[in-house]
Amino acid sequence: MPQDSSHAGGGPHRVVVIVDENSNPFELGCATEVFGLRRPELGRDLYDFRLCSPEPETLMRDGFFTLTGVADLAAAEAADTLIVPNRPDVEVPRRTEVLDTVRRAHTRGTRLVGFCSGAFTMAEAGVLDGRRATAHWQWAHEFRARFPSVRLEEDVLFVDDGDILTAAGSAAALDLGLHIVRRDHGMEAANSVSRRLVFAANRDGGQRQFIERPMPETPDESLAPVLAWAQERLDATLTVQDLAARASVSPATLHRRFRAQLGTTPLAWLTAQRLALACRLIERGEPGMESVARRSGLGTAANLRALMRRDLGLTPSAYRRRFG
Structure with missing residues:
Protein backbone atom coordinates (compact mmCIF):
# COMPACT_ATOMS: atom_id res chain seq x y z
CA MET A 1 0.00 0.00 0.00
CA PRO A 2 1.17 3.58 -0.61
CA GLN A 3 2.43 5.27 2.49
CA ASP A 4 2.57 8.85 3.69
CA SER A 5 5.39 10.58 1.81
CA SER A 6 5.98 13.17 4.52
CA HIS A 7 8.46 12.82 7.36
CA ALA A 8 6.98 12.10 10.79
CA GLY A 9 8.49 15.32 12.13
CA GLY A 10 7.20 17.41 9.21
CA GLY A 11 8.75 18.01 5.80
CA PRO A 12 9.60 15.51 3.04
CA HIS A 13 9.85 11.79 3.62
CA ARG A 14 13.40 11.00 4.78
CA VAL A 15 15.35 8.41 2.77
CA VAL A 16 18.63 7.24 4.30
CA VAL A 17 21.14 4.97 2.53
CA ILE A 18 23.61 2.89 4.54
CA VAL A 19 26.92 2.60 2.68
CA ASP A 20 29.20 -0.15 3.92
CA GLU A 21 32.61 -1.43 2.87
CA ASN A 22 32.68 -2.75 -0.72
CA SER A 23 29.23 -1.36 -1.53
CA ASN A 24 28.33 -1.03 -5.22
CA PRO A 25 28.60 2.53 -6.58
CA PHE A 26 25.98 1.92 -9.26
CA GLU A 27 23.11 1.21 -6.87
CA LEU A 28 24.22 4.14 -4.70
CA GLY A 29 24.05 6.31 -7.81
CA CYS A 30 20.55 4.99 -8.60
CA ALA A 31 19.34 5.88 -5.11
CA THR A 32 20.87 9.35 -5.40
CA GLU A 33 19.33 9.99 -8.82
CA VAL A 34 15.83 8.91 -7.78
CA PHE A 35 15.63 10.17 -4.19
CA GLY A 36 18.43 12.71 -3.76
CA LEU A 37 18.02 15.31 -6.51
CA ARG A 38 16.10 18.56 -6.21
CA ARG A 39 12.96 18.68 -8.35
CA PRO A 40 12.42 22.26 -9.56
CA GLU A 41 10.31 20.92 -12.43
CA LEU A 42 7.79 19.66 -9.84
CA GLY A 43 7.93 22.76 -7.70
CA ARG A 44 8.86 20.75 -4.61
CA ASP A 45 11.42 18.25 -3.37
CA LEU A 46 10.09 14.73 -3.02
CA TYR A 47 12.51 13.42 -0.38
CA ASP A 48 15.01 14.40 2.27
CA PHE A 49 17.98 12.24 1.23
CA ARG A 50 21.01 11.30 3.35
CA LEU A 51 23.92 8.87 3.35
CA CYS A 52 25.41 7.24 6.40
CA SER A 53 28.15 4.73 7.09
CA PRO A 54 29.58 2.81 10.06
CA GLU A 55 33.04 4.26 9.36
CA PRO A 56 34.35 7.79 8.63
CA GLU A 57 35.95 6.44 5.44
CA THR A 58 34.31 3.73 3.37
CA LEU A 59 36.19 1.90 0.62
CA MET A 60 33.72 1.25 -2.19
CA ARG A 61 33.60 -1.83 -4.41
CA ASP A 62 37.00 -3.09 -5.58
CA GLY A 63 38.64 0.04 -4.18
CA PHE A 64 37.24 2.26 -6.95
CA PHE A 65 37.11 5.20 -4.54
CA THR A 66 36.73 6.06 -0.87
CA LEU A 67 33.56 7.69 0.41
CA THR A 68 34.04 10.30 3.14
CA GLY A 69 32.12 13.12 4.74
CA VAL A 70 28.83 11.29 5.39
CA ALA A 71 26.93 10.84 8.65
CA ASP A 72 27.40 7.91 10.99
CA LEU A 73 24.81 5.18 11.53
CA ALA A 74 22.86 7.33 13.97
CA ALA A 75 21.35 9.06 10.92
CA ALA A 76 19.50 5.84 10.10
CA GLU A 77 17.47 6.12 13.30
CA ALA A 78 15.47 9.01 11.79
CA ALA A 79 14.80 7.32 8.44
CA ASP A 80 11.30 6.85 7.05
CA THR A 81 12.82 4.66 4.34
CA LEU A 82 16.14 2.89 4.89
CA ILE A 83 18.10 1.54 1.92
CA VAL A 84 20.36 -1.23 3.18
CA PRO A 85 23.90 -1.84 1.88
CA ASN A 86 24.67 -4.23 -0.97
CA ARG A 87 27.98 -5.59 -2.17
CA PRO A 88 29.31 -8.37 -4.43
CA ASP A 89 31.00 -10.47 -1.71
CA VAL A 90 27.72 -11.93 -0.46
CA GLU A 91 29.49 -14.69 1.48
CA VAL A 92 31.10 -12.18 3.87
CA PRO A 93 28.89 -11.46 6.91
CA ARG A 94 27.68 -7.89 7.35
CA ARG A 95 28.87 -5.81 10.29
CA THR A 96 26.97 -6.44 13.51
CA GLU A 97 26.26 -2.72 13.94
CA VAL A 98 24.75 -2.53 10.44
CA LEU A 99 22.50 -5.54 11.04
CA ASP A 100 21.42 -4.11 14.40
CA THR A 101 20.55 -0.83 12.69
CA VAL A 102 18.41 -2.67 10.13
CA ARG A 103 16.62 -4.64 12.86
CA ARG A 104 15.83 -1.51 14.87
CA ALA A 105 14.51 0.22 11.78
CA HIS A 106 12.25 -2.71 10.99
CA THR A 107 10.94 -2.76 14.57
CA ARG A 108 10.11 0.95 14.32
CA GLY A 109 8.11 0.37 11.14
CA THR A 110 10.65 2.00 8.81
CA ARG A 111 10.28 0.98 5.18
CA LEU A 112 13.28 -1.15 4.14
CA VAL A 113 14.67 -1.27 0.60
CA GLY A 114 17.33 -3.60 -0.76
CA PHE A 115 18.95 -3.27 -4.19
CA CYS A 116 20.62 -6.34 -5.73
CA SER A 117 22.50 -8.16 -2.92
CA GLY A 118 20.83 -5.93 -0.34
CA ALA A 119 18.42 -8.83 0.17
CA PHE A 120 21.33 -10.71 1.80
CA THR A 121 21.73 -7.87 4.31
CA MET A 122 18.06 -7.99 5.28
CA ALA A 123 18.03 -11.77 5.42
CA GLU A 124 21.09 -11.78 7.71
CA ALA A 125 19.29 -9.28 9.94
CA GLY A 126 16.36 -11.73 10.16
CA VAL A 127 13.73 -9.32 8.86
CA LEU A 128 12.93 -11.36 5.73
CA ASP A 129 11.84 -14.58 7.44
CA GLY A 130 8.54 -15.65 5.89
CA ARG A 131 8.57 -12.64 3.57
CA ARG A 132 8.72 -12.26 -0.22
CA ALA A 133 11.94 -10.94 -1.75
CA THR A 134 14.15 -11.09 -4.81
CA ALA A 135 17.86 -10.87 -5.55
CA HIS A 136 20.10 -11.03 -8.59
CA TRP A 137 19.58 -14.28 -10.50
CA GLN A 138 23.25 -15.31 -10.22
CA TRP A 139 22.92 -15.52 -6.41
CA ALA A 140 19.51 -17.18 -6.29
CA HIS A 141 20.83 -20.68 -5.50
CA GLU A 142 23.13 -19.46 -2.73
CA PHE A 143 20.40 -17.27 -1.26
CA ARG A 144 17.91 -20.15 -1.13
CA ALA A 145 20.48 -22.42 0.50
CA ARG A 146 21.38 -19.88 3.21
CA PHE A 147 17.93 -18.43 3.86
CA PRO A 148 15.31 -21.13 3.22
CA SER A 149 12.66 -19.30 5.26
CA VAL A 150 12.60 -16.39 2.78
CA ARG A 151 10.14 -16.68 -0.11
CA LEU A 152 12.58 -15.84 -2.91
CA GLU A 153 11.12 -14.85 -6.28
CA GLU A 154 14.16 -15.22 -8.47
CA ASP A 155 12.98 -14.23 -11.97
CA VAL A 156 11.37 -10.82 -11.37
CA LEU A 157 12.70 -7.26 -11.47
CA PHE A 158 11.57 -6.33 -7.98
CA VAL A 159 9.25 -7.38 -5.17
CA ASP A 160 7.03 -5.01 -3.19
CA ASP A 161 6.08 -6.74 0.05
CA GLY A 162 4.65 -3.67 1.72
CA ASP A 163 7.22 -2.34 4.18
CA ILE A 164 10.05 -4.38 2.62
CA LEU A 165 11.01 -3.95 -1.03
CA THR A 166 13.83 -5.64 -2.94
CA ALA A 167 15.21 -5.23 -6.47
CA ALA A 168 17.01 -7.86 -8.49
CA GLY A 169 20.10 -5.89 -9.40
CA SER A 170 21.73 -2.96 -11.18
CA ALA A 171 19.16 -1.32 -13.51
CA ALA A 172 16.29 -2.95 -11.57
CA ALA A 173 17.22 -0.55 -8.76
CA LEU A 174 15.90 2.23 -11.00
CA ASP A 175 12.71 0.27 -11.66
CA LEU A 176 12.11 -0.17 -7.94
CA GLY A 177 13.05 3.43 -7.19
CA LEU A 178 10.48 4.71 -9.68
CA HIS A 179 7.92 2.28 -8.30
CA ILE A 180 8.47 3.79 -4.84
CA VAL A 181 8.04 7.31 -6.22
CA ARG A 182 4.74 6.18 -7.81
CA ARG A 183 3.63 4.73 -4.48
CA ASP A 184 4.52 7.87 -2.59
CA HIS A 185 3.73 10.69 -5.02
CA GLY A 186 1.67 9.33 -7.91
CA MET A 187 2.15 8.62 -11.60
CA GLU A 188 2.86 12.19 -12.74
CA ALA A 189 5.77 12.62 -10.32
CA ALA A 190 7.21 9.22 -11.27
CA ASN A 191 6.95 10.09 -14.97
CA SER A 192 8.76 13.37 -14.33
CA VAL A 193 11.58 11.57 -12.53
CA SER A 194 11.81 8.94 -15.27
CA ARG A 195 11.97 11.59 -18.00
CA ARG A 196 14.89 13.24 -16.22
CA LEU A 197 16.56 9.83 -15.99
CA VAL A 198 15.71 9.05 -19.64
CA PHE A 199 14.48 5.71 -18.36
CA ALA A 200 11.32 3.65 -18.89
CA ALA A 201 8.68 5.01 -16.53
CA ASN A 202 6.75 1.88 -15.70
CA ARG A 203 8.33 -1.56 -15.95
CA ASP A 204 6.26 -3.83 -13.79
CA GLY A 205 8.08 -5.72 -11.03
CA GLY A 206 6.88 -9.04 -12.38
CA GLN A 207 8.85 -8.72 -15.59
CA ARG A 208 11.75 -11.08 -16.07
CA GLN A 209 15.27 -10.25 -14.88
CA PHE A 210 17.02 -11.79 -17.84
CA ILE A 211 15.71 -10.72 -21.24
CA GLU A 212 17.08 -12.58 -24.24
CA ARG A 213 18.36 -10.17 -26.89
CA PRO A 214 19.74 -12.26 -29.79
CA MET A 215 21.53 -10.38 -32.56
Missing part, protein backbone atom coordinates in the same frame (compact mmCIF):
# COMPACT_ATOMS: atom_id res chain seq x y z
CA PRO A 216 18.86 -9.57 -35.18
CA GLU A 217 19.18 -10.96 -38.66
CA THR A 218 19.24 -7.92 -40.88
CA PRO A 219 15.63 -6.66 -40.51
CA ASP A 220 15.09 -4.40 -37.49
CA GLU A 221 12.71 -6.21 -35.15
CA SER A 222 12.52 -3.42 -32.57
CA LEU A 223 9.14 -2.98 -30.93
CA ALA A 224 9.65 0.79 -30.57
CA PRO A 225 7.47 1.82 -33.56
CA VAL A 226 4.48 -0.31 -32.58
CA LEU A 227 4.79 0.73 -28.92
CA ALA A 228 4.77 4.42 -29.87
CA TRP A 229 1.79 3.82 -32.18
CA ALA A 230 -0.17 2.04 -29.45
CA GLN A 231 0.59 4.66 -26.78
CA GLU A 232 -1.11 7.29 -28.96
CA ARG A 233 -4.25 5.14 -29.19
CA LEU A 234 -4.76 3.73 -25.71
CA ASP A 235 -8.37 4.96 -25.66
CA ALA A 236 -9.16 2.93 -28.80
CA THR A 237 -10.26 -0.70 -28.90
CA LEU A 238 -6.77 -2.11 -29.34
CA THR A 239 -6.15 -5.84 -29.25
CA VAL A 240 -3.04 -7.98 -29.48
CA GLN A 241 -4.14 -8.78 -33.03
CA ASP A 242 -4.14 -5.04 -33.82
CA LEU A 243 -0.60 -4.68 -32.48
CA ALA A 244 0.54 -7.68 -34.47
CA ALA A 245 -1.02 -6.29 -37.66
CA ARG A 246 0.67 -2.95 -37.09
CA ALA A 247 4.02 -4.73 -36.67
CA SER A 248 3.26 -6.90 -39.76
CA VAL A 249 3.79 -10.13 -37.84
CA SER A 250 1.62 -12.89 -36.45
CA PRO A 251 0.32 -12.64 -32.85
CA ALA A 252 2.61 -15.53 -31.93
CA THR A 253 5.67 -13.73 -33.31
CA LEU A 254 4.65 -10.52 -31.55
CA HIS A 255 4.33 -12.43 -28.28
CA ARG A 256 7.84 -13.86 -28.70
CA ARG A 257 9.29 -10.40 -29.41
CA PHE A 258 7.59 -8.89 -26.36
CA ARG A 259 8.98 -11.67 -24.20
CA ALA A 260 12.47 -11.28 -25.65
CA GLN A 261 12.64 -7.47 -25.69
CA LEU A 262 10.44 -6.42 -22.76
CA GLY A 263 10.13 -9.53 -20.61
CA THR A 264 6.32 -9.33 -20.63
CA THR A 265 3.33 -10.13 -22.86
CA PRO A 266 1.59 -7.75 -25.29
CA LEU A 267 -1.64 -7.82 -23.26
CA ALA A 268 0.12 -7.18 -19.95
CA TRP A 269 2.05 -4.27 -21.49
CA LEU A 270 -1.11 -2.78 -22.98
CA THR A 271 -3.00 -3.07 -19.68
CA ALA A 272 -0.12 -1.48 -17.74
CA GLN A 273 0.04 1.46 -20.17
CA ARG A 274 -3.71 2.01 -19.90
CA LEU A 275 -3.61 1.87 -16.12
CA ALA A 276 -0.76 4.40 -16.06
CA LEU A 277 -2.81 6.71 -18.30
CA ALA A 278 -5.84 6.31 -16.03
CA CYS A 279 -3.73 7.33 -13.02
CA ARG A 280 -2.47 10.42 -14.84
CA LEU A 281 -6.04 11.39 -15.77
CA ILE A 282 -7.16 11.04 -12.16
CA GLU A 283 -4.23 13.15 -10.96
CA ARG A 284 -5.10 15.83 -13.53
CA GLY A 285 -8.68 16.03 -12.24
CA GLU A 286 -10.61 14.12 -14.90
CA PRO A 287 -14.20 14.08 -13.53
CA GLY A 288 -15.96 10.73 -13.23
CA MET A 289 -14.44 7.28 -13.22
CA GLU A 290 -16.47 6.17 -16.24
CA SER A 291 -14.78 8.95 -18.23
CA VAL A 292 -11.35 7.95 -16.89
CA ALA A 293 -11.99 4.31 -17.81
CA ARG A 294 -13.20 5.23 -21.29
CA ARG A 295 -10.37 7.66 -22.07
CA SER A 296 -7.72 5.20 -20.87
CA GLY A 297 -9.15 2.28 -22.83
CA LEU A 298 -10.10 0.29 -19.73
CA GLY A 299 -13.76 0.26 -20.68
CA THR A 300 -15.76 0.54 -17.47
CA ALA A 301 -15.35 2.02 -14.02
CA ALA A 302 -15.72 -1.47 -12.60
CA ASN A 303 -12.76 -2.72 -14.63
CA LEU A 304 -10.73 0.36 -13.68
CA ARG A 305 -11.53 -0.20 -10.01
CA ALA A 306 -10.57 -3.89 -10.15
CA LEU A 307 -7.23 -3.21 -11.89
CA MET A 308 -6.27 -0.37 -9.55
CA ARG A 309 -7.04 -2.44 -6.47
CA ARG A 310 -5.05 -5.38 -7.89
CA ASP A 311 -2.00 -3.43 -9.06
CA LEU A 312 -1.91 -0.37 -6.78
CA GLY A 313 -3.81 -1.49 -3.70
CA LEU A 314 -6.04 1.62 -3.96
CA THR A 315 -9.52 2.31 -5.28
CA PRO A 316 -9.83 5.13 -7.85
CA SER A 317 -11.46 7.40 -5.27
CA ALA A 318 -8.69 6.70 -2.75
CA TYR A 319 -6.09 7.36 -5.43
CA ARG A 320 -7.76 10.70 -6.25
CA ARG A 321 -7.78 11.71 -2.59
CA ARG A 322 -4.09 10.88 -2.30
CA PHE A 323 -2.70 12.19 -5.57
CA GLY A 324 -5.41 14.31 -7.20
Whole structure:
Protein backbone atom coordinates (compact mmCIF):
# COMPACT_ATOMS: atom_id res chain seq x y z
CA MET A 1 0.00 0.00 0.00
CA PRO A 2 1.17 3.58 -0.61
CA GLN A 3 2.43 5.27 2.49
CA ASP A 4 2.57 8.85 3.69
CA SER A 5 5.39 10.58 1.81
CA SER A 6 5.98 13.17 4.52
CA HIS A 7 8.46 12.82 7.36
CA ALA A 8 6.98 12.10 10.79
CA GLY A 9 8.49 15.32 12.13
CA GLY A 10 7.20 17.41 9.21
CA GLY A 11 8.75 18.01 5.80
CA PRO A 12 9.60 15.51 3.04
CA HIS A 13 9.85 11.79 3.62
CA ARG A 14 13.40 11.00 4.78
CA VAL A 15 15.35 8.41 2.77
CA VAL A 16 18.63 7.24 4.30
CA VAL A 17 21.14 4.97 2.53
CA ILE A 18 23.61 2.89 4.54
CA VAL A 19 26.92 2.60 2.68
CA ASP A 20 29.20 -0.15 3.92
CA GLU A 21 32.61 -1.43 2.87
CA ASN A 22 32.68 -2.75 -0.72
CA SER A 23 29.23 -1.36 -1.53
CA ASN A 24 28.33 -1.03 -5.22
CA PRO A 25 28.60 2.53 -6.58
CA PHE A 26 25.98 1.92 -9.26
CA GLU A 27 23.11 1.21 -6.87
CA LEU A 28 24.22 4.14 -4.70
CA GLY A 29 24.05 6.31 -7.81
CA CYS A 30 20.55 4.99 -8.60
CA ALA A 31 19.34 5.88 -5.11
CA THR A 32 20.87 9.35 -5.40
CA GLU A 33 19.33 9.99 -8.82
CA VAL A 34 15.83 8.91 -7.78
CA PHE A 35 15.63 10.17 -4.19
CA GLY A 36 18.43 12.71 -3.76
CA LEU A 37 18.02 15.31 -6.51
CA ARG A 38 16.10 18.56 -6.21
CA ARG A 39 12.96 18.68 -8.35
CA PRO A 40 12.42 22.26 -9.56
CA GLU A 41 10.31 20.92 -12.43
CA LEU A 42 7.79 19.66 -9.84
CA GLY A 43 7.93 22.76 -7.70
CA ARG A 44 8.86 20.75 -4.61
CA ASP A 45 11.42 18.25 -3.37
CA LEU A 46 10.09 14.73 -3.02
CA TYR A 47 12.51 13.42 -0.38
CA ASP A 48 15.01 14.40 2.27
CA PHE A 49 17.98 12.24 1.23
CA ARG A 50 21.01 11.30 3.35
CA LEU A 51 23.92 8.87 3.35
CA CYS A 52 25.41 7.24 6.40
CA SER A 53 28.15 4.73 7.09
CA PRO A 54 29.58 2.81 10.06
CA GLU A 55 33.04 4.26 9.36
CA PRO A 56 34.35 7.79 8.63
CA GLU A 57 35.95 6.44 5.44
CA THR A 58 34.31 3.73 3.37
CA LEU A 59 36.19 1.90 0.62
CA MET A 60 33.72 1.25 -2.19
CA ARG A 61 33.60 -1.83 -4.41
CA ASP A 62 37.00 -3.09 -5.58
CA GLY A 63 38.64 0.04 -4.18
CA PHE A 64 37.24 2.26 -6.95
CA PHE A 65 37.11 5.20 -4.54
CA THR A 66 36.73 6.06 -0.87
CA LEU A 67 33.56 7.69 0.41
CA THR A 68 34.04 10.30 3.14
CA GLY A 69 32.12 13.12 4.74
CA VAL A 70 28.83 11.29 5.39
CA ALA A 71 26.93 10.84 8.65
CA ASP A 72 27.40 7.91 10.99
CA LEU A 73 24.81 5.18 11.53
CA ALA A 74 22.86 7.33 13.97
CA ALA A 75 21.35 9.06 10.92
CA ALA A 76 19.50 5.84 10.10
CA GLU A 77 17.47 6.12 13.30
CA ALA A 78 15.47 9.01 11.79
CA ALA A 79 14.80 7.32 8.44
CA ASP A 80 11.30 6.85 7.05
CA THR A 81 12.82 4.66 4.34
CA LEU A 82 16.14 2.89 4.89
CA ILE A 83 18.10 1.54 1.92
CA VAL A 84 20.36 -1.23 3.18
CA PRO A 85 23.90 -1.84 1.88
CA ASN A 86 24.67 -4.23 -0.97
CA ARG A 87 27.98 -5.59 -2.17
CA PRO A 88 29.31 -8.37 -4.43
CA ASP A 89 31.00 -10.47 -1.71
CA VAL A 90 27.72 -11.93 -0.46
CA GLU A 91 29.49 -14.69 1.48
CA VAL A 92 31.10 -12.18 3.87
CA PRO A 93 28.89 -11.46 6.91
CA ARG A 94 27.68 -7.89 7.35
CA ARG A 95 28.87 -5.81 10.29
CA THR A 96 26.97 -6.44 13.51
CA GLU A 97 26.26 -2.72 13.94
CA VAL A 98 24.75 -2.53 10.44
CA LEU A 99 22.50 -5.54 11.04
CA ASP A 100 21.42 -4.11 14.40
CA THR A 101 20.55 -0.83 12.69
CA VAL A 102 18.41 -2.67 10.13
CA ARG A 103 16.62 -4.64 12.86
CA ARG A 104 15.83 -1.51 14.87
CA ALA A 105 14.51 0.22 11.78
CA HIS A 106 12.25 -2.71 10.99
CA THR A 107 10.94 -2.76 14.57
CA ARG A 108 10.11 0.95 14.32
CA GLY A 109 8.11 0.37 11.14
CA THR A 110 10.65 2.00 8.81
CA ARG A 111 10.28 0.98 5.18
CA LEU A 112 13.28 -1.15 4.14
CA VAL A 113 14.67 -1.27 0.60
CA GLY A 114 17.33 -3.60 -0.76
CA PHE A 115 18.95 -3.27 -4.19
CA CYS A 116 20.62 -6.34 -5.73
CA SER A 117 22.50 -8.16 -2.92
CA GLY A 118 20.83 -5.93 -0.34
CA ALA A 119 18.42 -8.83 0.17
CA PHE A 120 21.33 -10.71 1.80
CA THR A 121 21.73 -7.87 4.31
CA MET A 122 18.06 -7.99 5.28
CA ALA A 123 18.03 -11.77 5.42
CA GLU A 124 21.09 -11.78 7.71
CA ALA A 125 19.29 -9.28 9.94
CA GLY A 126 16.36 -11.73 10.16
CA VAL A 127 13.73 -9.32 8.86
CA LEU A 128 12.93 -11.36 5.73
CA ASP A 129 11.84 -14.58 7.44
CA GLY A 130 8.54 -15.65 5.89
CA ARG A 131 8.57 -12.64 3.57
CA ARG A 132 8.72 -12.26 -0.22
CA ALA A 133 11.94 -10.94 -1.75
CA THR A 134 14.15 -11.09 -4.81
CA ALA A 135 17.86 -10.87 -5.55
CA HIS A 136 20.10 -11.03 -8.59
CA TRP A 137 19.58 -14.28 -10.50
CA GLN A 138 23.25 -15.31 -10.22
CA TRP A 139 22.92 -15.52 -6.41
CA ALA A 140 19.51 -17.18 -6.29
CA HIS A 141 20.83 -20.68 -5.50
CA GLU A 142 23.13 -19.46 -2.73
CA PHE A 143 20.40 -17.27 -1.26
CA ARG A 144 17.91 -20.15 -1.13
CA ALA A 145 20.48 -22.42 0.50
CA ARG A 146 21.38 -19.88 3.21
CA PHE A 147 17.93 -18.43 3.86
CA PRO A 148 15.31 -21.13 3.22
CA SER A 149 12.66 -19.30 5.26
CA VAL A 150 12.60 -16.39 2.78
CA ARG A 151 10.14 -16.68 -0.11
CA LEU A 152 12.58 -15.84 -2.91
CA GLU A 153 11.12 -14.85 -6.28
CA GLU A 154 14.16 -15.22 -8.47
CA ASP A 155 12.98 -14.23 -11.97
CA VAL A 156 11.37 -10.82 -11.37
CA LEU A 157 12.70 -7.26 -11.47
CA PHE A 158 11.57 -6.33 -7.98
CA VAL A 159 9.25 -7.38 -5.17
CA ASP A 160 7.03 -5.01 -3.19
CA ASP A 161 6.08 -6.74 0.05
CA GLY A 162 4.65 -3.67 1.72
CA ASP A 163 7.22 -2.34 4.18
CA ILE A 164 10.05 -4.38 2.62
CA LEU A 165 11.01 -3.95 -1.03
CA THR A 166 13.83 -5.64 -2.94
CA ALA A 167 15.21 -5.23 -6.47
CA ALA A 168 17.01 -7.86 -8.49
CA GLY A 169 20.10 -5.89 -9.40
CA SER A 170 21.73 -2.96 -11.18
CA ALA A 171 19.16 -1.32 -13.51
CA ALA A 172 16.29 -2.95 -11.57
CA ALA A 173 17.22 -0.55 -8.76
CA LEU A 174 15.90 2.23 -11.00
CA ASP A 175 12.71 0.27 -11.66
CA LEU A 176 12.11 -0.17 -7.94
CA GLY A 177 13.05 3.43 -7.19
CA LEU A 178 10.48 4.71 -9.68
CA HIS A 179 7.92 2.28 -8.30
CA ILE A 180 8.47 3.79 -4.84
CA VAL A 181 8.04 7.31 -6.22
CA ARG A 182 4.74 6.18 -7.81
CA ARG A 183 3.63 4.73 -4.48
CA ASP A 184 4.52 7.87 -2.59
CA HIS A 185 3.73 10.69 -5.02
CA GLY A 186 1.67 9.33 -7.91
CA MET A 187 2.15 8.62 -11.60
CA GLU A 188 2.86 12.19 -12.74
CA ALA A 189 5.77 12.62 -10.32
CA ALA A 190 7.21 9.22 -11.27
CA ASN A 191 6.95 10.09 -14.97
CA SER A 192 8.76 13.37 -14.33
CA VAL A 193 11.58 11.57 -12.53
CA SER A 194 11.81 8.94 -15.27
CA ARG A 195 11.97 11.59 -18.00
CA ARG A 196 14.89 13.24 -16.22
CA LEU A 197 16.56 9.83 -15.99
CA VAL A 198 15.71 9.05 -19.64
CA PHE A 199 14.48 5.71 -18.36
CA ALA A 200 11.32 3.65 -18.89
CA ALA A 201 8.68 5.01 -16.53
CA ASN A 202 6.75 1.88 -15.70
CA ARG A 203 8.33 -1.56 -15.95
CA ASP A 204 6.26 -3.83 -13.79
CA GLY A 205 8.08 -5.72 -11.03
CA GLY A 206 6.88 -9.04 -12.38
CA GLN A 207 8.85 -8.72 -15.59
CA ARG A 208 11.75 -11.08 -16.07
CA GLN A 209 15.27 -10.25 -14.88
CA PHE A 210 17.02 -11.79 -17.84
CA ILE A 211 15.71 -10.72 -21.24
CA GLU A 212 17.08 -12.58 -24.24
CA ARG A 213 18.36 -10.17 -26.89
CA PRO A 214 19.74 -12.26 -29.79
CA MET A 215 21.53 -10.38 -32.56
CA PRO A 216 18.86 -9.57 -35.18
CA GLU A 217 19.18 -10.96 -38.66
CA THR A 218 19.24 -7.92 -40.88
CA PRO A 219 15.63 -6.66 -40.51
CA ASP A 220 15.09 -4.40 -37.49
CA GLU A 221 12.71 -6.21 -35.15
CA SER A 222 12.52 -3.42 -32.57
CA LEU A 223 9.14 -2.98 -30.93
CA ALA A 224 9.65 0.79 -30.57
CA PRO A 225 7.47 1.82 -33.56
CA VAL A 226 4.48 -0.31 -32.58
CA LEU A 227 4.79 0.73 -28.92
CA ALA A 228 4.77 4.42 -29.87
CA TRP A 229 1.79 3.82 -32.18
CA ALA A 230 -0.17 2.04 -29.45
CA GLN A 231 0.59 4.66 -26.78
CA GLU A 232 -1.11 7.29 -28.96
CA ARG A 233 -4.25 5.14 -29.19
CA LEU A 234 -4.76 3.73 -25.71
CA ASP A 235 -8.37 4.96 -25.66
CA ALA A 236 -9.16 2.93 -28.80
CA THR A 237 -10.26 -0.70 -28.90
CA LEU A 238 -6.77 -2.11 -29.34
CA THR A 239 -6.15 -5.84 -29.25
CA VAL A 240 -3.04 -7.98 -29.48
CA GLN A 241 -4.14 -8.78 -33.03
CA ASP A 242 -4.14 -5.04 -33.82
CA LEU A 243 -0.60 -4.68 -32.48
CA ALA A 244 0.54 -7.68 -34.47
CA ALA A 245 -1.02 -6.29 -37.66
CA ARG A 246 0.67 -2.95 -37.09
CA ALA A 247 4.02 -4.73 -36.67
CA SER A 248 3.26 -6.90 -39.76
CA VAL A 249 3.79 -10.13 -37.84
CA SER A 250 1.62 -12.89 -36.45
CA PRO A 251 0.32 -12.64 -32.85
CA ALA A 252 2.61 -15.53 -31.93
CA THR A 253 5.67 -13.73 -33.31
CA LEU A 254 4.65 -10.52 -31.55
CA HIS A 255 4.33 -12.43 -28.28
CA ARG A 256 7.84 -13.86 -28.70
CA ARG A 257 9.29 -10.40 -29.41
CA PHE A 258 7.59 -8.89 -26.36
CA ARG A 259 8.98 -11.67 -24.20
CA ALA A 260 12.47 -11.28 -25.65
CA GLN A 261 12.64 -7.47 -25.69
CA LEU A 262 10.44 -6.42 -22.76
CA GLY A 263 10.13 -9.53 -20.61
CA THR A 264 6.32 -9.33 -20.63
CA THR A 265 3.33 -10.13 -22.86
CA PRO A 266 1.59 -7.75 -25.29
CA LEU A 267 -1.64 -7.82 -23.26
CA ALA A 268 0.12 -7.18 -19.95
CA TRP A 269 2.05 -4.27 -21.49
CA LEU A 270 -1.11 -2.78 -22.98
CA THR A 271 -3.00 -3.07 -19.68
CA ALA A 272 -0.12 -1.48 -17.74
CA GLN A 273 0.04 1.46 -20.17
CA ARG A 274 -3.71 2.01 -19.90
CA LEU A 275 -3.61 1.87 -16.12
CA ALA A 276 -0.76 4.40 -16.06
CA LEU A 277 -2.81 6.71 -18.30
CA ALA A 278 -5.84 6.31 -16.03
CA CYS A 279 -3.73 7.33 -13.02
CA ARG A 280 -2.47 10.42 -14.84
CA LEU A 281 -6.04 11.39 -15.77
CA ILE A 282 -7.16 11.04 -12.16
CA GLU A 283 -4.23 13.15 -10.96
CA ARG A 284 -5.10 15.83 -13.53
CA GLY A 285 -8.68 16.03 -12.24
CA GLU A 286 -10.61 14.12 -14.90
CA PRO A 287 -14.20 14.08 -13.53
CA GLY A 288 -15.96 10.73 -13.23
CA MET A 289 -14.44 7.28 -13.22
CA GLU A 290 -16.47 6.17 -16.24
CA SER A 291 -14.78 8.95 -18.23
CA VAL A 292 -11.35 7.95 -16.89
CA ALA A 293 -11.99 4.31 -17.81
CA ARG A 294 -13.20 5.23 -21.29
CA ARG A 295 -10.37 7.66 -22.07
CA SER A 296 -7.72 5.20 -20.87
CA GLY A 297 -9.15 2.28 -22.83
CA LEU A 298 -10.10 0.29 -19.73
CA GLY A 299 -13.76 0.26 -20.68
CA THR A 300 -15.76 0.54 -17.47
CA ALA A 301 -15.35 2.02 -14.02
CA ALA A 302 -15.72 -1.47 -12.60
CA ASN A 303 -12.76 -2.72 -14.63
CA LEU A 304 -10.73 0.36 -13.68
CA ARG A 305 -11.53 -0.20 -10.01
CA ALA A 306 -10.57 -3.89 -10.15
CA LEU A 307 -7.23 -3.21 -11.89
CA MET A 308 -6.27 -0.37 -9.55
CA ARG A 309 -7.04 -2.44 -6.47
CA ARG A 310 -5.05 -5.38 -7.89
CA ASP A 311 -2.00 -3.43 -9.06
CA LEU A 312 -1.91 -0.37 -6.78
CA GLY A 313 -3.81 -1.49 -3.70
CA LEU A 314 -6.04 1.62 -3.96
CA THR A 315 -9.52 2.31 -5.28
CA PRO A 316 -9.83 5.13 -7.85
CA SER A 317 -11.46 7.40 -5.27
CA ALA A 318 -8.69 6.70 -2.75
CA TYR A 319 -6.09 7.36 -5.43
CA ARG A 320 -7.76 10.70 -6.25
CA ARG A 321 -7.78 11.71 -2.59
CA ARG A 322 -4.09 10.88 -2.30
CA PHE A 323 -2.70 12.19 -5.57
CA GLY A 324 -5.41 14.31 -7.20
